Amino acid sequence: MLxxxxxxxxxxxxxxxxxxxAEVAYRxxxxxxxxxxxxxERRGAxxxxxxxxxxxxxxxxxxxxxxxxxxxxxxxxxRLALDEGISDQTRILINANVQMASKLSERLAREIxxxxxxxxxxxxxxxxxxxxxxxxxxxxxxxxxxxxAPFEVVMDVLDMPARRGDYRSYKNAxxxxxxxxxCAKECTDS
Amino acid sequence: xxxxxxxxHLVALAARAAGVEVxxxxxxxPQTQVIEKIAELIAAGQMDAEYIPVESxxxxxxxxxxxxxxxxxxxxxxxxxxxxxxxxxxHFAAGxxxxxxxxxxxxxxxxxxxxxxxxxxxxxxxxxxxxQLYAASHQEVVDSVIQGYRIAEDWSVLLPHMINIDxxxxxxxxxxxxxxxxxxxxDFLPPxxxxxxxxxxxPVTHGSVVYPDDFSETRQSMQIGQENARRxxxxxxxxxxxxxxxxxxxxxxxxxxxxxxxxxxxxxxxxSESKVAVDVLREEGVCAGVFRVRYFRPFPIExxxxxxxxxxxxxxxxxxxxxxxxxxxxxxxxxxxxGYSEIPVRNLIVGLGGRDVSYxxxxxxxxxxxxxxxxxxxxxxxxxxxxxxxxxxxxxxxKKIFG
Numbered sequence: 001m002l003x004x005x006x007x008x009x010x011x012x013x014x015x016x017x018x019x020x021x022a023e024v025a026y027r028x029x030x031x032x033x034x035x036x037x038x039x040x041e042r043r044g045a046x047x048x049x050x051x052x053x054x055x056x057x058x059x060x061x062x063x064x065x066x067x068x069x070x071x072x073x074x075x076x077x078x079r080l081a082l083d084e085g086i087s088d089q090t091r092i093l094i095n096a097n098v099q100m101a102s103k104l105s106e107r108l109a110r111e112i113x114x115x116x117x118x119x120x121x122x123x124x125x126x127x128x129x130x131x132x133x134x135x136x137x138x139x140x141x142x143x144x145x146x147x148x149a150p151f152e153v154v155m156d157v158l159d160m161p162a163r164r165g166d167y168r169s170y171k172n173a174x175x176x177x178x179x180x181x182x183c184a185k186e187c188t189d190s
Numbered sequence: 191x192x193x194x195x196x197x198x199h200l201v202a203l204a205a206r207a208a209g210v211e212v213x214x215x216x217x218x219x220p221q222t223q224v225i226e227k228i229a230e231l232i233a234a235g236q237m238d239a240e241y242i243p244v245e246s247x248x249x250x251x252x253x254x255x256x257x258x259x260x261x262x263x264x265x266x267x268x269x270x271x272x273x274x275x276x277x278x279x280x281h282f283a284a285g286x287x288x289x290x291x292x293x294x295x296x297x298x299x300x301x302x303x304x305x306x307x308x309x310x311x312x313x314x315x316x317x318x319x320x321x322q323l324y325a326a327s328h329q330e331v332v333d334s335v336i337q338g339y340r341i342a343e344d345w346s347v348l349l350p351h352m353i354n355i356d357x358x359x360x361x362x363x364x365x366x367x368x369x370x371x372x373x374x375x376x377d378f379l380p381p382x383x384x385x386x387x388x389x390x391x392x393p394v395t396h397g398s399v400v401y402p403d404d405f406s407e408t409r410q411s412m413q414i415g416q417e418n419a420r421r422x423x424x425x426x427x428x429x430x431x432x433x434x435x436x437x438x439x440x441x442x443x444x445x446x447x448x449x450x451x452x453x454x455x456x457x458x459x460x461x462s463e464s465k466v467a468v469d470v471l472r473e474e475g476v477c478a479g480v481f482r483v484r485y486f487r488p489f490p491i492e493x494x495x496x497x498x499x500x501x502x503x504x505x506x507x508x509x510x511x512x513x514x515x516x517x518x519x520x521x522x523x524x525x526x527x528x529g530y531s532e533i534p535v536r537n538l539i540v541g542l543g544g545r546d547v548s549y550x551x552x553x554x555x556x557x558x559x560x561x562x563x564x565x566x567x568x569x570x571x572x573x574x575x576x577x578x579x580x581x582x583x584x585x586x587x588x589k590k591i592f593g
Contacts, residue, residue, distance in 0.1 A: 035363035038358055
């Protein structure tokens with residue numbers, strides 16, 4: 001069983017991101033469970049969403065308090081995301097550049113995986129109403145860090161949304177996200 | 191067809207597979223996705239049914255009953271305040287013996303305003319005469335809608351069937367499930383054959399005045415329908431598992447009960463979480479099992495009486511409350527055991543208004559129940575303080591402010 005909890009802001013596509021990731025896992029034969037916490041849905045308000053993957057049917061129905069991966073889509077909700085609960089084994093993946101990730105790594109005295117999804121989205125012209133579509137690169141990063149599936153499956157899942165937008169931008173952004181997860185502090189993994 | 195979908199969308203796909211012909215419905219959170227999806231399927235020509243937008247839930251249920259009485263297979267979905275608003279017609283549907291299926295997405299009743307899960311809405315419809323099932327998984331949601339029509343339409347039953355699915359935990363969560371095609375279902379569930387129907391060529395009156403001389407008999411016949419439903423449910427669930435290879439239990443579902451000292455009794459998704467709790471308890475040397483009540487009506491009396499001889503202790507989890515008494519499932523279970531078993535039974539109240547229920551909490555409470563530490567009724571993780579109480583002092587404070 002792999003448990004992932006995601007925190008971000010309303011309008012960042014957090015729920016869509018988790019649904020996409022569930023679809024990726026589903027396509028490689030996993031049993032999946034993806035659910036947002038529904039509150040007052042409005043732009044800019046904190047949003048959280050959960051994802052479970054397993055090789056056997058999932059019986060758990062509760063929220064995830066000690067995730068294997070904590071994905072922080074907006075650095076502004078980092079505190080909130082940590083307060084919700086992590087374990088010593090939790091791997092933290094944050095949408096941030098290397099400087100921000102290093103600072104956080106120092107402050108928490110633990111490894112921080114990072115990807116600058118905001119820059120990747122903007123470099124590829126992925127914007128909706130002035131908001132960078134960080135969920136496209138982050139989907140790649142999450143799938144690659146959690147080793148859910150090869151990159152081709154990510155593009156299978158993004159095929160429909162990408163065809164409605166600029167296909168090449170989606171592909172580039174997802175691919176960059178997939179292959180550029182960094183690790184702040186003494187980590188050899190990236 | 192295997193799909194990754196929300197519980198709500200699975201309900202819509204199951205209704206299509208069941209050959210539903212008429213859908214009168216009114217939207218309410220967290221049920222809205224069900225009827226959105228049905229409307230979408232009908233509009234796209236992918237579902238051959240009549241969609242009736244109505245002005246209220248009371249009308250939705252009235253149209254549901256009327257459609258069924260013309261011989262059509264009718265379906266609707268609602269939740270919480272919507273179900274409460276149609277309450278009069280909920281009685282009517284059972285009294286007039288309309289074998290409809292309706293999905294209720296379990297949500298708390300306000301105030302305080304709350305869109306999240308508990309069972310208060312459907313528990314409050316306990317005495318209307320409907321069959322009531324509580325689902326624990328996405329796959330069970332699909333299969334129960336299809337099975338529901340076979341059970342309700344059986345000529346020895348002819349009662350409406352409510353399928354309860356937990357808000358968000360089932361309704362808005364994406365999980366993978368198998369949805370049979372219409373062609374795969376049609377042998378198991380052929381088109382509805384009413385014993386009689388409203389037909390302008392053969393006018394009859396149905397559901398009009400019944401004098402005291404006959405009324406009691408109409409009510410006793412509803413009880414006979416409920417009693418017959420016990421047999422029909424067992425047969426239908428067995429046949430379905432032989433045909434489709436899927437079994438969710440019949441009136442109840444058991445998990446590791448055979449050598450258990452304590453049975454955790456629950457309805458809906460808490461029972462699924464309880465399975466994880468049982469695995470953890472057994473790793474710690476505590477012999478526990480889950481006894482999931484699938485059907486709250488008809489109530490599994492025989493199964494519970496037999497449980498009373500198989501285990502030493504019972505913990506009943508209620509996601510509802512009957513004010514001035516105790517959890518509703520607790521009352522029912524004790525009633526069934528009366529005169530048959532003297533084992534201690536404890537009541538745990540959790541998950542109200544969508545409060546998360548973790549297996550850790552269930553593990554903790556089951557251990558306390560077994561060691562005799564738990565009082566008769568425990569409000570789980572409730573954090574009641576003086577601020578939550580309506581007291582004379584707090585009313586005095588209001589008086590000072592609003593004077």
